Amino acid sequence: MQPHSCGVLTSITAGVAKLTRFPRCQKAYETQKYKSLRALRHPAKMEVTGRLLIWAALVASCGAQLTSTVAEGRSTCTASLAGSNLGETHKAFILQLNADETCIWTIERPENRSIRIIFPHIQLDPDGRCENESIEVFDGRSTSGPLLGKVCSENDFVPVFESSSNSLTFQIVTDPTRVQRSVFIFYYFFSPDNSIPDCGGYLDTLEGSFTSPNYPKPHPELAYCVWHIQVEKGYKIKLNFKEVFLEVDDHCRFDFIALYDGPSTTSGLLQQLCGRGQPTFESSSNSMTVVLSTDYANSYRGFSASYTSIYTEDVNTTSLSCASDKMRVIISKSYLQSLNYNENNLQLNDPTCRPSVTNVIEFSIPLHECGTIKKIEDHSISYTNIIAFTESPMSAVITRQKHLQIVVTCEMEYNSTVEIMYITEDDIIQNQNVLGKYNTSMALYESSLFEDRIQDSPYYVDLNQTLYAQVTLHTSDPSLVVFLDTCRASPTSDFASPTYDLINSGCSQDETCQVYPLSGHYGRFQFNAFKFLRHLSSVYLKCKILICDTNDETSRCNQGCISRRKREISSYKWKTDSVIGPIRLRRDRRANGNSELLPQTHAAETPSQPLSHLHLFSFMVLALNVIIVAAVTVRHFVNQRMDHRYQRLQVY
Known part of the structure; x- marks a missing residue:
């Protein structure tokens, strides 16, 4: 062929x-x-x-x-x-x-x-x-x-x-x-440097909405936008398009929306949309991906969409989970009906905070609202609220309903979270305990202002370029603070040997690393880009953090840099590591991407050269090969006696 x-x-x-x-x-x-x-x-x-x-x-x-x-x-x-x-x-x-x-x-x-x-x-x-x-x-x-x-x-x-x-x-x-x-x-x-505002993003709340760029005005030309929707485990997503107004084509070849049943564009195509309509879709898991692609002509309004979450797990009675900014209580409708209650009989400490009702009844309780009580003890922070079952106003003398209360408590030990639920039924108390974690993320920024987040992955940089990193705690509690304990670099995403510490025990370990003062929900530092010897040019970062209450003057966060021998052994539980990467040197991308753009005229002219030139060239190649083999042998012998270590390189 x-x-x-x-x-x-x-x-x-x-x-x-x-x-x-x-x-x-x-x-x-x-x-x-x-x-x-x-x-x-x-x-x-x-x-x-x-x-x-x-x-x-x-x-x-x-x-x-x-x-x-x-x-x-x-x-x-x-x-x-x-x-x-x-x-x-x-x-x-x-x-x-x-x-x-x-x-x-x-x-x-x-x-x-x-x-x-x-x-x-x-x-x-x-x-x-x-x-x-x-x-x-x-x-x-x-x-x-x-x-x-x-x-x-x-x-x-x-x-x-x-x-x-x-x-x-x-x-x-x-x-x-x-x-x-x-x-x-x-x-x-x-040009990757030119981005379209509001073109794609990450949506991680139980419900939300998003639109095409410029909606309801005509969408931009040559746009490619990707929205990733991911809700909590145990839910699936119901996506409703309030309006789709794109160019009409039988095969949706020009302007289209592509819906995927999962976290990426390879998760399985639900449908490719264009023209006009108001369709609705449901995911099979807790994630969904939405893509908008437009060509160079005939721009219309685009789309407007909203989504809600549907609870999929079996709940016989109740369940509780805790996040960085809220407690979530799921109550089975059949359980309430067996007690002669419904959702109208439920209220929190603050009766104005109402539940959402789908196939289950859900209370999403902010940690600093709805009458939530915060308590600090030793190395833990707890948040408590009460769901009360009010009686129906049938009689002021008798009742055939049981008196119930659900006491929900999230105990957070700096970075781990323990959920405790007490269900009181007259004199009966039922306890439920599960484990959760704070929600944090790490990203790179353009400058020390930490305003413009870098979206590129991998992110290409120059050697010795100053990089600005920020770890963010996603919570609604304003009295919490983030402390950077350890930040480590590695040429691989699994952080196997070799590794290099930028920060350890709150102390800077690199001459170019500067740790910023405590700043609420943000932990910030800067350093100069480097590469690992004898490895690819990729660098991954991983940070371990502590979360403290700002009013606790004796907390680890307020102690700052502590040397390893002075550091006390405590019951702190580390948060799941925040990881970002890869970061790559810009010169390596040029080598990989444009190596084939070099002129090829010399290769075409080689056959026409005199035979003597060809013999001389062959002899030079043979001699060069001998030198290379000898150099590789010597280097291998030296490498066997030298451990991995970090070394600052010159700027190219």
Whole structure:
């Protein structure tokens, strides 16, 4: 099966796509016209306007001029899909594919911008196996670059890939089965530094809402936004779109919403939406992912959505869980009914705080509101509230209802949380204990103001660049403070040897590390970027923290830096470590992403050099190999006698 080039798509101007054929093509290319309907609706009438788009159908059976490649030992071909026009930022086209072919396309741009390529609609052999028929996307100018991903007919997602530099290659291989195949492709160039406000985010409350950027005004062009919704365990998500108003297309190829049943875009596609509607969806777990992708024309209102949580676990009577900012009590409806109560009979210490009622009754009790009582003892902080069962006003003399109270207490030992529930039924007390933790996160910021959070992952930096890190405690209690006890760096995410301490026992261990004073719910420090010797350029950070009450003057948080021998042994329980990374050196990305952009003229001229030059070159290569082998042997001997250690490197 020989690889074929499928032509060069040179430009798209005023909606016209031009296809330049190679000289040896035996079949003429076809230009097909696709009418994309755009809908403008209102309650009384639906108005449909049309726009005529002319797409280029690249016929894969059109043979291409083949070029001999010595390195691969066989014939190959590459078609470029980007010209030298810097004003051209995007392209869209349809590929009509034949059976038993391999075609390769390369996209690149002279200036240094990344490429996002989207395959909104793919029609391959429905019975084809992934190893015989697929689309592979590579980072760089050839198929020898890093594989970004592989797409087959069995995949259940809308494929989207991004390059790390200004070039990207994709290869399509088809099997011998004779079926109709077509692929709609849309790609554009973008700068990772330019972000769209309110484009994506993380939603972790039990209920919430979000909209497309600029809603209800027209959504921005060339937007790719991802929202991750994750609620507490034991719940699933019910997502309701109050409005969807996007460009109409039978296959949702232009502007679309993609819904995934899980925490990422590979979790399983629920549906791909476009046009107008008000659909509702339910997840099968406690997470869901929503993607908005838009092209370069016909922007409408976008969407507005809200979500709620549905409790899925079996609750015979009651359950309690504690978080950094609230206590959550779940009460079974059937349990209340067996006691002749309903949700209208329940109230907290503050009767204005009411429960939410779905398939269960849930009290979400803030730690500093709704009559919650805070108590500090030894090394623990406790929060207590009472759910009282009020009687129905049937008689002032007799009652057939049991007198009940639920006393809920969250005991927090600096960073671990113990939930205790007392259910009193006349003289009967039932206790329930579980374990929870404070909710914290760690992130890098642009400056010492800690205002602009860095979203990139991995985050590329220069050696010795100053980095600003912040650990955040997510709680509504204003009287808590975060103390950074230990912060450690490692070249791997599992923090195996070697490691390097930036902070230990509250004391800075690195000459460039500066720990900021206590600042409420935030623990902050800065340091200069470095790399580990004899390892990849990735660096991960992990911090252990303590959480104290600001009014406790004898707490560990107020003691500051304590040397290891002076530090008292106490019953502190460490919080689950906050981790961030990887952080990578910027020069390594240039090496990986642009190594194939170097000029190749010398390789083409080598065969025409005199034979004597070739002999001299061979002798030099042989001598260089001898030197390299000797150097590696000596270095190996030295390394065996030298432990891992940290060393400051020069700035490149």
